[in-house]
Amino acid sequence: MLQYILRRCLISIPTLIIISIVSFILIQLPPGDFVDAYISERLIVDGSINDVDALRASIQAELGISDSMIVNYFNWISGFPKGDFGYSFQHQKPVSDLIWGKLGLTFLITFVTLVFTLITAFITGIISAMKPYTLFDYIVSFFGFLGLAVPNFLLALLLMYLSLDWFGTPFSGLFSPEYLNAPWSMDKLWDALSHIWIPVIVVGTAGTASQIRIMRATMMDELHKPYVDTARSKGLPTYKVILKYPVRHAVTPLASTIGWQLPELVSGSAIVAIVLSLPTTGPYLLQALQGQDMYLAGTFLMMLAVLTIIGTLLSDIILALLDPRIRLS
Numbered sequence: 001m002l003q004y005i006l007r008r009c010l011i012s013i014p015t016l017i018i019i020s021i022v023s024f025i026l027i028q029l030p031p032g033d034f035v036d037a038y039i040s041e042r043l044i045v046d047g048s049i050n051d052v053d054a055l056r057a058s059i060q061a062e063l064g065i066s067d068s069m070i071v072n073y074f075n076w077i078s079g080f081p082k083g084d085f086g087y088s089f090q091h092q093k094p095v096s097d098l099i100w101g102k103l104g105l106t107f108l109i110t111f112v113t114l115v116f117t118l119i120t121a122f123i124t125g126i127i128s129a130m131k132p133y134t135l136f137d138y139i140v141s142f143f144g145f146l147g148l149a150v151p152n153f154l155l156a157l158l159l160m161y162l163s164l165d166w167f168g169t170p171f172s173g174l175f176s177p178e179y180l181n182a183p184w185s186m187d188k189l190w191d192a193l194s195h196i197w198i199p200v201i202v203v204g205t206a207g208t209a210s211q212i213r214i215m216r217a218t219m220m221d222e223l224h225k226p227y228v229d230t231a232r233s234k235g236l237p238t239y240k241v242i243l244k245y246p247v248r249h250a251v252t253p254l255a256s257t258i259g260w261q262l263p264e265l266v267s268g269s270a271i272v273a274i275v276l277s278l279p280t281t282g283p284y285l286l287q288a289l290q291g292q293d294m295y296l297a298g299t300f301l302m303m304l305a306v307l308t309i310i311g312t313l314l315s316d317i318i319l320a321l322l323d324p325r326i327r328l329s
Helices: 002-028 034-046 052-063 069-077 095-130 135-149 152-167 186-195 197-223 226-233 238-244 246-250 252-256 258-267 270-276 281-290 294-322 324-328
Strands: none
Touching: 002 069, 002 294, 069 294, 095 135, 095 197, 095 246, 095 252, 095 258, 095 281, 095 294, 135 197, 152 197, 152 270, 186 197, 197 246, 197 252, 197 270, 226 238, 238 246, 246 252, 252 258, 252 294, 258 294, 270 281, 281 294
């Protein structure tokens, strides 16, 4: 098992290198750069600039982006081992000063959402498969299709309205006003957890709905196989028959989706974060891409790639634990 994990970790190293190169090239592909966007804003504000070319050259030299794409890439990637991710042109700060606080809150929301999605899909999918075509199954199917059909941002607006209408307080942000700029403490953590339920429901609804359908379909397929009838004929209790055999096989599709669920939860929550005023990486990533802030955008894309690698590794480990044929192949 240890060799299997080490082999997967070694494979991820060249994968991350290739992803970093492709991400940096993609950021550079749109016409213009941050300097052009900055000069356009200056032209709108000031009305005119005497020498645009001289201003562009001076800003590029000041920001250190007058070199070629290859030089800029190696300057950026060489700082990763030291925790230096470059300089954000938009925010006039090092990227490392901007991302860590946002990443912590993003990982908190992502982790809670992932746990909520998997547990809800696991339990609901089993019950729905064991009692097909009943009232419970129809209710679950209805809310499942509703969760897939309703956009996340629309659900966020609906919950914000209900929060204002029912409780008299509009939901905005992840903290109460008194904890917004306060240092981290148990009270602030509890305050964040008390506000986190709306983002978790909004972000996790579509994923939960699809995972319930997958779990239900796989579980129903396993329940009708001969080995289940054989286990029942030997007098095993129902819970042992269900948990030891069909569930172990039916949970495999859920485990295999962790690799793409983690980055999808982070990147897919950008619009939700803007609507709910959440201090996560989504709005920063959107601003960085719009402003062609290459080091900030590249770092966020690399974080998504790392999440994908971690999620895939977790999926591989869980699948290997469930099925010995995978780790012995």
